[in-house]
Amino acid sequence: MSPDSDGNDLSVSSTLAPKVARAVVVTVFGCIAVLAFIRVLLLPDVGLASKLLSAVYLIVLLSIQILWTSRRAAELSPLLRYTALFVQACLVYLPLLQFRENWVSMPGFLAGSALLVLPPLYGWITAGLVVVSMTFAQAEFSQGQIEPVAYITLSTILTGLLVYGLSWLATLVTQLHEAREELAKMAVARERLRFARDLHDLLGYNLSAITLKSELTHRLVLKHPVRAREELVEILQISRQALADVRAVASGYRAMSLDEECVSARSVLAAADVQVTMEVDYRDLPVRVSTVLATVLREGITNLLRHSKAEFCEISLRQDATTVTIAMVNDGVPDDPVDSREDSGPGGSGIHNLSARVAELGGELVADFQPEKRFKLCATLPLSDQPVKGKDDDLDPPLRVVS
Numbered sequence: 001m002s003p004d005s006d007g008n009d010l011s012v013s014s015t016l017a018p019k020v021a022r023a024v025v026v027t028v029f030g031c032i033a034v035l036a037f038i039r040v041l042l043l044p045d046v047g048l049a050s051k052l053l054s055a056v057y058l059i060v061l062l063s064i065q066i067l068w069t070s071r072r073a074a075e076l077s078p079l080l081r082y083t084a085l086f087v088q089a090c091l092v093y094l095p096l097l098q099f100r101e102n103w104v105s106m107p108g109f110l111a112g113s114a115l116l117v118l119p120p121l122y123g124w125i126t127a128g129l130v131v132v133s134m135t136f137a138q139a140e141f142s143q144g145q146i147e148p149v150a151y152i153t154l155s156t157i158l159t160g161l162l163v164y165g166l167s168w169l170a171t172l173v174t175q176l177h178e179a180r181e182e183l184a185k186m187a188v189a190r191e192r193l194r195f196a197r198d199l200h201d202l203l204g205y206n207l208s209a210i211t212l213k214s215e216l217t218h219r220l221v222l223k224h225p226v227r228a229r230e231e232l233v234e235i236l237q238i239s240r241q242a243l244a245d246v247r248a249v250a251s252g253y254r255a256m257s258l259d260e261e262c263v264s265a266r267s268v269l270a271a272a273d274v275q276v277t278m279e280v281d282y283r284d285l286p287v288r289v290s291t292v293l294a295t296v297l298r299e300g301i302t303n304l305l306r307h308s309k310a311e312f313c314e315i316s317l318r319q320d321a322t323t324v325t326i327a328m329v330n331d332g333v334p335d336d337p338v339d340s341r342e343d344s345g346p347g348g349s350g351i352h353n354l355s356a357r358v359a360e361l362g363g364e365l366v367a368d369f370q371p372e373k374r375f376k377l378c379a380t381l382p383l384s385d386q387p388v389k390g391k392d393d394d395l396d397p398p399l400r401v402v403s
Contacts, residue, residue, distance in 0.1 A: 108159025206242035256294035308332035
């Protein structure tokens with residue numbers, strides 16, 4: 001059961017509201033049917049069998065009327081729907097021959113059903129024919145008296161519109177709550193995507209750094225124990241940071257320090273024996289922009305460590321009057337770069353996660369395989385930290401991959 005933004009249970013309200021609307025239709029029909037049955041019972045020249053048969057007619061008419069207000073009506077084939085409407089028409093008009101003016105309240109429901117079942121044009125034409133037929137029928141029953149004819153004509157029109165309106169209301173209420181449930185499911189899906197994306201972006205880097213530094217410590221522990229202890233301290237710090245990141249992801253949006261990520265990137269690449277050239281020139285950045293840039297940098301370093309045998313990496317971060325751009329270039333791309341895309345390369349979940357984050361702020365992400373087994377990752381963001389309208393709901397934003 002999924003709650004809405006106010007904490008209400010949508011699965012309960014989505015079933016209760018249509019039932020209430022449907023109950024109104026059934027109650028109105030039931031009251032009119034009971035009155036018609038009472039009038040039939042009071043007829044002195046009608047036998048008991050005919051009176052009981054009228055009750056059967058009313059029960060069948062009620063069942064058909066309930067059908068038009070249920071979800072099953074939309075699932076029926078056109079043939080079955082038209083057949084049910086024909087049966088309703090027979091049970092409305094044939095008893096008129098015997099019960100006469102005591103049955104004149106039933107055609108109004110037929111007019112409403114025609115509006116519900118038939119296409120709009122044919123529905124209104126059929127409903128109009130029902131009203132006209134009842135006008136002439138009542139004129140025959142009342143021997144030309146104006147008041148009964150006017151009353152039955154108006155009653156048939158109002159009953160038809162009432163049935164149509166209430167039945168359509170039940171359908172609209174059902175569709176409304178189905179839409180609310182769908183929106184709630186989409187909200188849950190977006191939150192799950194955010195959680196998975198953040199875990200990938202945050203933990204992927206930390207785990208890669210822990211693995212790299214653990215291997216380095218293993219090589220240093222005998223020959224350089226002091227350096228090994230320093231690496232162990234850094235591993236412990238990264239592990240604690242990973243734990244804090246997981247807690248931050250669970251609680252919501254997490255701001256990341258671009259300065260800290262730049263320092264960490266240089267340290268991790270140096271530990272991996274990767275020659276680093278870093279040119280960083282930026283001033284005060286909006287928090288969301290800074291966080292996305294830090295995420296791009298972190299994911300780029302993670303991809304480098306996992307999917308290449310890089311010997312050098314060039315990182316630049318430049319800011320102008322309206323935008324800020326981060327670019328990373330590294331060598332050591334595998335001979336078959338498609339394999340590197342399966343996880344976090346271009347087309348994988350990591351780059352698509354970055355694309356989603358960048359697109360939310362109106363920026364563009366470019367992942368570019370270049371000659372000499374090089375790979376370039378570049379993201380350009382506007383300096384405004386306001387999400388672009390319509391971007392927040394994109395589950396798979398566009399990504400430019402240049403091969």
